Amino acid sequence: MQFCGDYHTHSRYSDGRQSVMEIVKAASSRGLSEIAITDHGPLAAVIGVKSAEQYLSIREEIEVLKVLYPDINILLGAEANIRDLHGTLDIPDTILQQLDVVIAGLHPYTLPTSLQDGRDIFLQNSLRHLGRKQRQAAIAANTRATVQAISSHPELDIISHPGLFFEVDIEEVARACIKYQVLFEINCGHEHPKVSDIMKAQRLGVSFIINSDSHFQSTVGDLQYGSSMVQKLAIDESLVVNRKGGGGWSHWAKKSRLCIF
Ligand SMILES: [Zn+2]
Numbered sequence: 001m002q003f004c005g006d007y008h009t010h011s012r013y014s015d016g017r018q019s020v021m022e023i024v025k026a027a028s029s030r031g032l033s034e035i036a037i038t039d040h041g042p043l044a045a046v047i048g049v050k051s052a053e054q055y056l057s058i059r060e061e062i063e064v065l066k067v068l069y070p071d072i073n074i075l076l077g078a079e080a081n082i083r084d085l086h087g088t089l090d091i092p093d094t095i096l097q098q099l100d101v102v103i104a105g106l107h108p109y110t111l112p113t114s115l116q117d118g119r120d121i122f123l124q125n126s127l128r129h130l131g132r133k134q135r136q137a138a139i140a141a142n143t144r145a146t147v148q149a150i151s152s153h154p155e156l157d158i159i160s161h162p163g164l165f166f167e168v169d170i171e172e173v174a175r176a177c178i179k180y181q182v183l184f185e186i187n188c189g190h191e192h193p194k195v196s197d198i199m200k201a202q203r204l205g206v207s208f209i210i211n212s213d214s215h216f217q218s219t220v221g222d223l224q225y226g227s228s229m230v231q232k233l234a235i236d237e238s239l240v241v242n243r244k245g246g247g248g249w250s251h252w253a254k255k256s257r258l259c260i261f
């Protein structure tokens with residue numbers, strides 16, 4: 001299948017190995033009409049932006065690039081880290097509201113809101129190999145944190161790589177995505193979720209977005225894994241919001257709806 005945009009990429013502002021300009025150039029040369037720069041939130045050790053204010057500098061860079069590359073719609077986004085069981089994100093609302101695309105996900109080495117949250121999610125997960133009970137407790141905590149992030153952030157557009165790093169109950173997350181109109185990501189960089197989990201989400205009726213999660217110029221717009229899943233599972237292409245001809249960002253982003261009304 002063909003795509004109009006890739007809405008999950010990382011630049012050197014976080015842990016990507018490419019400049020914002022290189023991402024735009026790569027996207028443009030692959031024929032995409034839209035690209036989002038979505039660097040990691042600040043509170044994941046090593047991989048995050050230095051501070052949430054950094055997104056405002058990226059915005060300035062994007063404004064210049066828009067003049068140089070008028071044929072591609074360049075969007076500013078972020079991949080925020082979920083920090084606790086309440087679904088708190090590591091980017092303040094005042095900044096979230098200025099982004100075009102808001103992604104959230106669970107990532108290792110995120111600074112938890114409190115010691116209790118550190119124990120409930122991040123320590124629990126590191127102990128999950130100890131036994132079934134521990135694993136189930138970890139899945140319950142990860143699912144709760146993810147569902148809370150979905151239900152408590154009206155700006156949220158996408159849940160990134162559901163279940164990667166931190167196992168979740170895919171069906172519960174999928175149901176929350178449907179209820180709050182959040183897109184369920186098929187992440188090509190990590191080739192995640194696996195087929196059986198995509199099938200579960202498909203059966204429940206989620207809307208999918210297929211992204212690269214690119215950290216290198218060579219993978220910007222590489223959406224092959226998602227494309228092969230669509231084919232393999234006979235997913236109705238109309239359920240993939242970034243299909244070519246589907247209208248792009250302005251048809252699914254919460255921010256764009258706020259602009260219209
Ligand atoms: Zn991620």
Ligand SMILES: [Zn+2]
Pocket residue numbers: 008010079160213
């Ligand atoms: Zn990412």
